[in-house]
Amino acid sequence: MPSSPISSDCALEATDPVSLPSRTVYTAPLYYQCAIGLLKPLYRLQVWQRSHNRDNYQQEVAQRFGKQYPPRPVAKVTNAQTDKGVIWCHAVSLGETNTVAPLLDTLLADGYQIWLTNTTQTGFARGASRFADDIAQGRMSHSYVPVDSPTVIEAFLAHVKPIAALFVETELWANILTKLSEHHIPSILVNGRLSASSFKSYQKIAAVSASMMKNLTLIIAQDSDSAKRFRQLGANSAQIR
Secondary structure, eight states, X not given: OOOOOOOHHHHHHHTXXXXXXXXXXXXOOHHHHHHHHHHHHHHHHHHHHHHTTSXXXXXXXXXXXXXXXXXXXXXXXXXXXXXXXXXXXXXXXXXXXXXHXXXXXXXXXXXXXXXXXXXXXXXXXXXXXXXXXXXXXXXXXXXXXXXXXXXXXXXXXXHHOEEEEEEETXXXXXXXXXXXXXXXXXXXXEEEOOOHHHHHHHHHTHHHXXXXXXXXXXXXXXXXXXXXXXXXXXXXXGGBO
């Protein structure tokens, strides 16, 4: 299913941290946290196998595992504009980066700074080229997404200090959403879509899925079918638009 454009006005309203209430923190099940801990070394091996021949391998490892990040983006404060803070936006790959780009342009123009993360090499390359000027000017910072380990996420959030977090389309991680909720940082799923096959996969880890749905502050669904599936996984109607 092709991605649809994001309404900048709707998403801008959604990212206003003042309008989003704080929520109860829902911790991911213990079995999920144990599994993440066991899989973390295997994931590092996978990154090595995939990327060790690339020039930016050390940079990628440092960013994925919370060792080193670029400087935070810098606000260009003028008499007419104040520092609105940093919004973290996670776009998995190339398609999600292209989809969210117009929204990020609007947020940048409105005075926010952006921290963009990607999961894949293609997404990272696209983010670096699409926002080259904004990165060079210091209005945007760019890195690989941190692994879903509580200690790594704490290090990432302590460095970035986001006022809100945007996740594009579907990729969600339970520990990341828990930590955002613990720190009272609104988390917003934009252009959210959930196909029938993905829905079945999320149902297999129902307790994990429920914790993620409940920790999300807002879900801006792509269509009514996706909205229905998000509700069936544990989101309530008040969270969904």
